Amino acid sequence: MTAPFDTLAGWLQEHALLPLLYALGLMQWEDISFGWALFAVYGAAQVVLTFAICMPLEHWRPVERWPDARAVTVDILYTFFSRVGLLPLVTFVLFYQAQVALNGFLADQGWVPPTLERLFPFLLGRPVLTFCLYVVILDFSDYWRHRLSHVFGWWYALHALHHAQRQMTFWSDDRNHLLDEIIAFAWFTAVALLIGIPPMQFPLLVLLLRLLESLSHANVRLSFGWIGERLLVSPRFHRAHHGTTASGRQSVNYGAILPWWDMLFRTADFSPTYVPTGDPTAEEALATGSYAAQQWAGLRRMLRIRGAPLNDVTLRTQVGTPEGGGRYNLKQV
Amino acid sequence: MARPWLVSVLCAALLAASYVPARAAGAVLVMNSNEATLSVIDLATHRELRRIPVLREPHHWALTPDGHDLLVADTGANELLLLDPSSFELRRRVPVADPYQLGFSPDGKVLVVNGLARGQVDVYEAGSYRLLKRFPLKSMPSHLAYTPDSSTVFVSLQGTDRLAAIDLRRMEVLWTAEVGKNPAGVLWLNGRVLVANMGSDDVAVVNPADGRVERRIHTGKGAHQLFLSPDGKLLYVNNRLDVNSVTVLDPASLNLLRTYRLPGGPDDIAFAPDGKLWFTLRFVNKVAVLDPASGQYDIIGVGRSPHGIFLNPRAAVPAAVASR
Ligand SMILES: [Zn+2]
Numbered sequence A: 001m002t003a004p005f006d007t008l009a010g011w012l013q014e015h016a017l018l019p020l021l022y023a024l025g026l027m028q029w030e031d032i033s034f035g036w037a038l039f040a041v042y043g044a045a046q047v048v049l050t051f052a053i054c055m056p057l058e059h060w061r062p063v064e065r066w067p068d069a070r071a072v073t074v075d076i077l078y079t080f081f082s083r084v085g086l087l088p089l090v091t092f093v094l095f096y097q098a099q100v101a102l103n104g105f106l107a108d109q110g111w112v113p114p115t116l117e118r119l120f121p122f123l124l125g126r127p128v129l130t131f132c133l134y135v136v137i138l139d140f141s142d143y144w145r146h147r148l149s150h151v152f153g154w155w156y157a158l159h160a161l162h163h164a165q166r167q168m169t170f171w172s173d174d175r176n177h178l179l180d181e182i183i184a185f186a187w188f189t190a191v192a193l194l195i196g197i198p199p200m201q202f203p204l205l206v207l208l209l210r211l212l213e214s215l216s217h218a219n220v221r222l223s224f225g226w227i228g229e230r231l232l233v234s235p236r237f238h239r240a241h242h243g244t245t246a247s248g249r250q251s252v253n254y255g256a257i258l259p260w261w262d263m264l265f266r267t268a269d270f271s272p273t274y275v276p277t278g279d280p281t282a283e284e285a286l287a288t289g290s291y292a293a294q295q296w297a298g299l300r301r302m303l304r305i306r307g308a309p310l311n312d313v314t315l316r317t318q319v320g321t322p323e324g325g326g327r328y329n330l331k332q333v
Numbered sequence B: 001m002a003r004p005w006l007v008s009v010l011c012a013a014l015l016a017a018s019y020v021p022a023r024a025a026g027a028v029l030v031m032n033s034n035e036a037t038l039s040v041i042d043l044a045t046h047r048e049l050r051r052i053p054v055l056r057e058p059h060h061w062a063l064t065p066d067g068h069d070l071l072v073a074d075t076g077a078n079e080l081l082l083l084d085p086s087s088f089e090l091r092r093r094v095p096v097a098d099p100y101q102l103g104f105s106p107d108g109k110v111l112v113v114n115g116l117a118r119g120q121v122d123v124y125e126a127g128s129y130r131l132l133k134r135f136p137l138k139s140m141p142s143h144l145a146y147t148p149d150s151s152t153v154f155v156s157l158q159g160t161d162r163l164a165a166i167d168l169r170r171m172e173v174l175w176t177a178e179v180g181k182n183p184a185g186v187l188w189l190n191g192r193v194l195v196a197n198m199g200s201d202d203v204a205v206v207n208p209a210d211g212r213v214e215r216r217i218h219t220g221k222g223a224h225q226l227f228l229s230p231d232g233k234l235l236y237v238n239n240r241l242d243v244n245s246v247t248v249l250d251p252a253s254l255n256l257l258r259t260y261r262l263p264g265g266p267d268d269i270a271f272a273p274d275g276k277l278w279f280t281l282r283f284v285n286k287v288a289v290l291d292p293a294s295g296q297y298d299i300i301g302v303g304r305s306p307h308g309i310f311l312n313p314r315a316a317v318p319a320a321v322a323s324r
C-alpha cells in the first residue's frame, strides 16, 4: 500500500536530492536527505488526503460561511511549510549540532535512551501496539505542553497566533509561531530521551493521525457522538478550545488526538455547541496578517508580555474589543 | 510430485520432531533501515522467506570472530541484536548508544562502533561488550577498517572530510588528515588505506603512517563503498550518483577493469558462492543479484531503504518454507 509513496521518495532522493547535495558539496547528509524525502512525500500525501476528506465536509455542513475567506490563504502556506518538510528542515539545520552535542554528552554519562519495548518487554515483536502506546504517551506529553503554553504569558503570546484565526478551517492545524514549533520540537526531544523514538515504519498510521488533527480544525458541524467524543478529538471538541471565550490563559479541550487527558485533568468541555473562533486579545496582524506579519507580531507580543502577568496585559488589551470582556473564566472547569 | 500428501506428512513430522531444517540451502539477511525489519531471502530461489521485526533502524552488521553471533546494529533503538547467523533467531540484545557502522578487529579482541549521529567512536571489548574507550571525533564517523595486525583502526569522518587513525594498543588518536570530500567507505588494501570520497568521484589511496593522500583513483560521482571480492581479485566501488554506479578495479594496480549500470542506489554488497553479487538498492527498496560475467541482474523486493546485507551459504532455510 505504501509502495507508490516509497517509490516516489526514492526517485526524489536519487534524481533530485542527491544531485543537489552533490552540487552543493553537502553529501554528508545523503542518508538524512532520504528520510527527508520520505517525510516530504508522505506529508504531501497527508495534504492531499486531508483536502479530499475535509473539503467536502466543510461544504456539506459548515459552521460558518464567510463572504471573504482570504484569511485562510496563509493557513495553506503554514500547512505546506510544515507538512512538506520545510519546517523539519529548519529545525534540523538549527539544532543538528545541539543534538549531536546532547547525544554525545548523554552517551558520556552512560545514558542510552531506552525504547518502550525495553521498558515493557511484552511489546517486543508487537510494533503496531508499540506504536499505539507511543501515540498515547506522546499525546499525553503534548497535552501538557499545550496546556502550559496557555499558562505562561510569554508562551501564550506565541501560541495566540494559532488561536487568532477567526476563519478556522482544516488548514489551520499547522498555523503556529516558529518559536512555538521549536519549543514543541525540544519538548518532543526531551521525551524521546526518556522513552526513545517511536517506531517509524507506519507512515500510514502517522498519516491518519495527522488527518485527525487537521479534521479537528475543520469548519464543519461534526461531533463523534457521546462515545466517539470521548475516544477521539472531534471538530466540535477542538473548536471549543479555539472559542473566542476560551482563548488565553484558561481554555478547555487541550488534547490533540485523545480527549482522555482533558477528562482526567478536568479541562474537558463536551457541550454540544459550535462556538465562534478567534482570540479577541490578539492584534489584527496575528489574525489576518501575512506569514511574516504574523510571525513578527507574535514575537513582539512575546517580548512585550515577558515578565508581566498574563491577565494584566491581556485584560488591558481586551478592553474595547467587541468580543472580549474578560469572559474567559466561564469555560474553566 | 506423485504423492504430495507424503511430502506434507514428512515435512510436518520433521517440523514436529525438531527445529532442524530440511536443507541448509543458504539465506541472505537484509537490513531494511527505514522499516525496522530484516528480510530473509532464500539464496537459491531468491524468494523472500520472512521479515523479522526489529525495533527501529537496522543499518549494518558484524560477525563475531568465532562466527557464533551475528550482530545487527539497530541505530535508532540504541541496541545491538545478537542473532544466530544460521537461523537468524534472536539470542540477546545489548544496549549500545547509536550504533551505526561496526566491526570486530581481525584479532577478535575489540569491537569498534561508530556513532554517526553523536560524533563518537566507541571501542568495546569483544564478548563482554564493555566500553573500553570513547573517542569524540568530529564529525559524523561513518565507515571503518583495521590494519591486519589489529593495531590501528581507520574511521572516515564524513562531515569534516577527514580520516582518523586510532591506535588500539595505546588507545589514542594517531592522526586525522584531510582525504577528500565527504569520505565514506574505508578499506585496507596492500598496506594502504583506500577511502571512497562521496562528495567527489574518487577513491583516495592513503598512507597509513601519516594520512597523506598518495594517489586518487577516479571511479564515479558519489563514490561510497568499497568491497574486495572473496578471492581478492576484484575491487568493487559503489558510486552513489553515477550512471555507472558500480566500478571494478584491479586491486593490485587500481586500474579500471569495468563498470556496471545498476540504478537505485547500490550500497552494500554480499558475495555469493556461485560468484554472483548481492547489492542492496537503497532508494528503490530492492536487492539486485548481479551476474558479474553478463552484467545481468535479478531484482528482489525487500523493505524500505535496505542497507546492510549478510549472506550465509550455510544458513538454514526452514523446511516448511523451503517446500512451499
Ligand atoms: Zn491552544
Ligand SMILES: [Zn+2]
Pocket: A162, A173, A217, A238, A242
Ligand atoms: Zn488548534
